[in-house]
Structures are given as C-alpha cells and as structure tokens.
Amino acid sequence: MNEKKNSLFGDLLRGNTDKILLSILMREDSYGYRVNKILNEETNHLFSLNEATLYTTFKRLEQEHLIKSYWKESENSQSRKYYSITDKGKEELLKSKKEWKDTVDIINHFIGE
Amino acid sequence: MEKKLNEFVINYFDVEERVVNEEAIKEISSNLIDRYHDLLIQGKSEEQAYIECVSSLGDIRKLLTQDKQVNASNITVQMQVLLFFLSSISIVSFFFSSGVGLGFLLISIILFSYLYLNIYKKAKQGFVYNNGISFMEELLKLTKSLFPLMVMWIISASLLILETILILFSNIDKLIIQMFYQSTPVAIFFLMWLLIFVVTFVFVFPNYAMVIKRYQFISKNNTTVFLFNKIIDKMKPQKYKSYSIYKKRIYLKYVILSILHVFVTMFANTKEYYHGPIVFPDGDIQIRTILSDTSPFWEKLLQNISSFWVILLFIILVTGVVSFLFALNYKPLILKRIFLMFNVFWLIGILIIAISFMFYTGVIHDFSMVIYYSLGIVAIQFAFLILNRKIKELLYE
Numbered sequence: 001m002n003e004k005k006n007s008l009f010g011d012l013l014r015g016n017t018d019k020i021l022l023s024i025l026m027r028e029d030s031y032g033y034r035v036n037k038i039l040n041e042e043t044n045h046l047f048s049l050n051e052a053t054l055y056t057t058f059k060r061l062e063q064e065h066l067i068k069s070y071w072k073e074s075e076n077s078q079s080r081k082y083y084s085i086t087d088k089g090k091e092e093l094l095k096s097k098k099e100w101k102d103t104v105d106i107i108n109h110f111i112g113e
Numbered sequence: 114m115e116k117k118l119n120e121f122v123i124n125y126f127d128v129e130e131r132v133v134n135e136e137a138i139k140e141i142s143s144n145l146i147d148r149y150h151d152l153l154i155q156g157k158s159e160e161q162a163y164i165e166c167v168s169s170l171g172d173i174r175k176l177l178t179q180d181k182q183v184n185a186s187n188i189t190v191q192m193q194v195l196l197f198f199l200s201s202i203s204i205v206s207f208f209f210s211s212g213v214g215l216g217f218l219l220i221s222i223i224l225f226s227y228l229y230l231n232i233y234k235k236a237k238q239g240f241v242y243n244n245g246i247s248f249m250e251e252l253l254k255l256t257k258s259l260f261p262l263m264v265m266w267i268i269s270a271s272l273l274i275l276e277t278i279l280i281l282f283s284n285i286d287k288l289i290i291q292m293f294y295q296s297t298p299v300a301i302f303f304l305m306w307l308l309i310f311v312v313t314f315v316f317v318f319p320n321y322a323m324v325i326k327r328y329q330f331i332s333k334n335n336t337t338v339f340l341f342n343k344i345i346d347k348m349k350p351q352k353y354k355s356y357s358i359y360k361k362r363i364y365l366k367y368v369i370l371s372i373l374h375v376f377v378t379m380f381a382n383t384k385e386y387y388h389g390p391i392v393f394p395d396g397d398i399q400i401r402t403i404l405s406d407t408s409p410f411w412e413k414l415l416q417n418i419s420s421f422w423v424i425l426l427f428i429i430l431v432t433g434v435v436s437f438l439f440a441l442n443y444k445p446l447i448l449k450r451i452f453l454m455f456n457v458f459w460l461i462g463i464l465i466i467a468i469s470f471m472f473y474t475g476v477i478h479d480f481s482m483v484i485y486y487s488l489g490i491v492a493i494q495f496a497f498l499i500l501n502r503k504i505k506e507l508l509y510e
Binding site: 031032033034036037050051052054055059078079080081 | 136139141143145146147148151169170
C-alpha cells in the first residue's frame with residue numbers, strides 16, 4: 001500500500017500526482033480519502049498517497065486555483081472537505097494531457113516497443 | 114477509536130501550530146476516520162486498523178511547514194510600530210482620561226513582554242527566520258526599541274501618579290471632578306470609547322495570538338529554504354518600488370496625524386480653572402477651584418501655544434514619528450497599493466460615522482473630544498490595519 005521508493009515507476013507517478021488527482025476530480029467532486037481509494041483501486045493497489053502528500057497536493061492545487069474546496073456533511077454527520085475542479089483546472093488538465101501524449105511518444109520512440 | 118484517531122492527529126501538532134493548521138487537522142482526521150472504517154469492513158481488527166491509519170500519515174508536519182514558508186521577519190517591526198503607537202496614545206490619553214491612558218499603557222507593557230518572552234525563548238533555542246536573520250538579532254533589535262518605549266511608559270506612569278496626587282491632595286474639589294465624569298455626554302463618550310476599545314481588542318487580540326503562534330511555527334523551518342527565499346526576494350526589485358510608495362504615504366499620514374494632535378492639545382488646553390470664593394445655594398461661601406470657561410477662545414488658544422504641555426506633547430510626538438520611521442526602516446516590506454486605498458477609504462468612513470454619531474448624541478459640545486475620539490480611532494485602526502494586512506499576507510498568500 002505504500003508509495004514504492006527508489007523505483008522509476010513510483011517517481012514517475014509521483015511526478016504526475018497533480019494530473020492524476022485532477023483527472024479523478026474531473027469525474028465528480030470528491031474528498032481526500034475517496035480520491036486516494038480510487039487511486040489505489042484503479043492501480044490494483046500498486047499506488048496510493050499518504051495523508052501528507054495528498055493534503056499538500058490538494059492545498060497546492062487550490063492555491064493555484066485549479067481546484068476549489070467546500071465542507072459537506074455525510075449521512076453519519078461526519079464533515080468532509082470536498083474538492084471540485086475549476087475551469088482553470090480543466091484547461092490545465094487538457095493541456096497536460098497533450099503534453100503527456102507528446103512525452104509518451106518521445107519515450108516510446110526511444111525505449112518503447 | 115474515532116476519537117482516538119482525531120486526538121492522534123491533534124497531538125501530532127504542537128499546541129501553537131494547532132490554530133494555524135486547524136482546517137488541515139480537521140480534514141486529515143476526517144480522511145483517517147474514513148480509512149479506518151474501510152479497513153474494518155475489510156476485516157481488520159480495530160487495533161490493526163488504527164495502526165495502519167496512523168502509519169499512513171506520513172510526515173505531515175514537515176510538509177505543512179514547507180507549505181507555509183513565508184517572509185515573517187517584519188512582524189516584529191509591525192509589533193514594534195504598534196507598541197510605539199500604543200505607548201504614545203497612552204501618554205496623550207492621560208491628558209484627557211487617565212483610565213484610557215492606563216489601559217493603553219498596560220496593553221503596551223503586556224504586549225511587549227509577551228513578544229519579548231516569545232522571541233527570547235526561540236533565540237535561546239537558536240532558531241532562524243526564513244530570511245536568514247536569527248532570533249538573536251531580532252531579540253537585539255527588540256531590546257534596543259525597549260529604551261524609547263520605556264521612556265514613554267515612564268512619562269505615562271508619572272502622569273498617572275501626578276493625576277492621582279492632584280485628585281487626592283490638591284484643592285480641586287473632588288465633587289467637581291465627580292460631576293464632570295457623571296455628566297451625560299461625557300458618560301456617553303466614555304461608553305463609546307469603551308465600545309471601540311472592546312471591539313478593537315476583540316478583533317486585534319486573536320490576530321496577535323495568531324501572529325505569535327505563526328512566529329513559533331515559522332521558526333521551525335530549515336535554513337536551506339530560508340536562503341532560497343532570500344535569493345528570490347533579491348530577484349524582485351519591484352517589491353522595493355512599491356515599498357517606497359507605501360513609505361511615503363505612511364510618512365504623510367503620520368505627519369498629518371501629528372499636526373492634528375498638536376492642534377487638538379491646544380484646543381483641549383483652552384479649559385481654565387477658576388480659583389476663588391463660591392457662593393453655595395444655602396448661603397455658605399467657600400474657596401474652591403473649579404473648571405471655568407469664560408475668557409475668549411482664541412485668546413486662550415494663543416496663550417496655549419507656549420504652554421508647557423503642548424511643547425511636551427510635541428516632543429513626545431516627534432519622538433514617536435522618529436521612532437516610527439526608524440522602525441519602518443529596519444527592513445523593506447512587501448505592500449499592496451490596493452490595500453492602502455482600502456485602508457484610507459475605510460478610515461474616512463469610520464471617522465464620518467463616528468463624528469455624525471457624536472453630533473447626534475450631543476457629545477459634540479466639547480470639540481476637542483471629537484478630534485480626540487477621531488484620532489484615537491484613526492490611530493487604532495491604522496495600527497490594526499498594518500498588522501492585519503501583514504497577517505493576511507502571511508496566512509493566505
């Protein structure tokens with residue numbers, strides 16, 4: 001369940017945490033733990049973020065106005081901080097999708113199949 | 114167990130860090146509780162789930178600290194400026210109301226001690242600011258500013274003692290003093306002062322607490338990032354440009370305020386005492402000293418220009434200005450013109466409201482009171498705004 005240390009795989013993923021979180025929020029508004037759970041499940045438990053990384057990434061994205069947050073109470077009256085992607089965030093995601101595609105093309109050209 | 118998790122997150126932070134990170138703590142513990150419930154569903158025991166949750170925390174504190182690395186060195190300067198303000202207001206207030214003067218005096222002494230003790234504690238532990246300045250240097254600066262402050266405090270305290278002696282032992286009738294304080298407009302005026310005082314205190318004090326907590330928080334950062342910030346600061350000369358504009362405005366404001374103060378004192382000193390026989394309704398004649406207001410206003414005003422008190426006040430204000438300018442010149446500040454505009458409009462707005470209220474309630478019968486009152490508000494709000502803007506800059510930028 002931990003972030004894999006000393007591996008290119010982990011580093012590459014960590015370097016793209018922003019994009020991954022934005023794309024998860026693109027689906028629907030969500031809160032910290034849920035985002036992390038989606039991340040964990042959809043990578044077959046290969047990758048998840050610890051609380052500190054998750055929190056600071058969200059905080060940074062919010063400061064950059066890519067996402068915004070609001071507090072909402074669940075049925076069992078537990079209040080959660082929800083995040084939703086802003087228009088600026090959506091633009092940023094589109095941009096980074098293109099960049100990512102270009103990068104993958106280059107890497108594939110040299111080290112790919 | 115949920116409570117235990119919440120407590121774990123809270124205890125993860127030092128007491129002084131908790132206020133600054135209140136929302137983070139709430140969010141993180143809510144995430145952990147979710148994770149905990151999920152782990153229980155997966156069949157983990159309560160104990161196992163708790164341990165797993167706690168270990169998933171990571172180094173939150175380190176990350177949060179990095180997250181909030183900002184230039185904090187000017188807070189001491191802001192506090193010093195505020196202290197100079199409060200102390201000079203204290204002296205000025207004594208000429209008018211010893212209660213208010215005493216309040217300001219006590220607040221400035223308490224604030225200074227609080228600030229000094231906090232910095233002393235950090236200096237002893239060898240902490241360094243994010244711009245590379247050590248707390249030891251900061252402590253030295255603060256110690257230097259203690260001297261002019263002490264002079265002001267001593268003046269305030271002597272005025273208090275003088276006033277007490279006058280009331281207790283002079284031949285000014287205690288009854289007349291009592292009557293003066295009991296008259297309705299004066300009572301309303303004092304109530305308003307008290308209100309302004311309480312409101313300002315309520316607004317300002319939590320901010321002070323924040324600043325002081327923030328202080329301790331920032332001081333835990335590591336030196337590498339401090340140096341990095343220092344380089345970044347050097348690369349942005351436009352900051353210094355806006356600072357010089359700001360400084361000019363402050364100079365202007367302070368000079369205007371000082372001139373106003375001197376005029377106010379002259380107005381306030383137009384009161385005269387009558388010493389001589391008074392005929393009481395029952396026919397009794399006694400020698401008393403009472404407030405009299407008989408001679409022409411402008412005549413008294415001219416007499417007062419050379420008055421000892423005006424000269425003393427002028428000296429105090431000049432020292433106030435000089436020390437204020439010195440305090441400002443310690444380090445350049447990063448300031449925003451928009452906020453300054455807001456500051457000016459706000460001050461004018463408050464003044465208009467206050468003065469019209471005073472007209473309405475009839476306190477206006479003593480013109481000096483109006484100006485005093487207005488100046489009190491200006492000074493407090495001005496100091497408050499400087500501090501508040503700085504705090505906003507620190508906390509939200």
